[in-house]
Amino acid sequence: MTNTQSKIFKDVTAALPTIQQWQTAGDTIVFTNGCFDILHLGHVDYLEKARHLGNKLILGLNTDASVSNLKGPERPLQDEMSRARVMASLLFVDMVILFAEDTPYELIAAVKPDILVKGDDYAIENIVGHDLVQNNGGTVKTITLVKGYSTTNIVEKIKQQI
Template identity: 50%
Template sequence: MSKKVIKLTNLKSTLKNKINSEAEIVFTNGCFDILHVGHVRYLQAAKAKGDILIVGVNSDLSVKQLKGEKRPVVPESERAEMLAALEMIDYVVIFDELTAKNTIEELQPDIYVKGGDYKIEELPEAEVVHEYGGKIKLVKEVKGASTTNIVKEILKRY
């Protein structure tokens, strides 16, 4: 497992010890079940918003609750490892909750990024980000690029 995949408590102390006050911390989150070009472009855009990119990954338990019994296709440890291998990502943290509210509250990143398929006022994490004075940025969605579409295409072909 990569050193970039880190538990939340360790990440908090790592950030305190390593980061100067000028560094802008960016946080985003998702299931990242089958990594695809939409994820890569989204993560590149998120990294461009600041200096340090932290990616929260839904645990297997929370993916099942969000996406259904047949998901995730790829286990959390492998999803986290693949994300950690991407150069634009500085840290990966796995969380069990359905939303990243608790993780965001703990880390208090300067910027919270989500895809353009969301509306800021509909994000469950928005209230927490606004409470501590963080910013929320939406990045352009890659139309049609989704794990669901990949699974549908595989089923159609095979």
């Protein structure tokens, strides 16, 4: 198993001992989530900024079935383990946890992050799990997105050139 693969968990139960170890050590845990079908500058900028909010960044990654439910039958373009390996290879991502639900609500409830982060295209009250994090004394933040970057836009551009 590579170092990258050791950062990937197929369910939260297997990840909890490591998370609890970080919490016991006093690390500030930041959580975000997404499909991350094609890694682009917007993702890298967002995740790097998210990681700087704490000591550990946990990324909830939608499974293939979850992506298809959210984005349609043509997605994802890359399978979940390929996406997980790419995300885990980023220096500022400390853990990747796959989740099969349409939202990460249950995952956030299990992780109990100190900080929940999404892009500034979300209002805080619309971020899934904001209530859980705030009720546990944590904070919910948004990060300014790099304009013009989205996987959907990249896919559309490719389709237009075919």
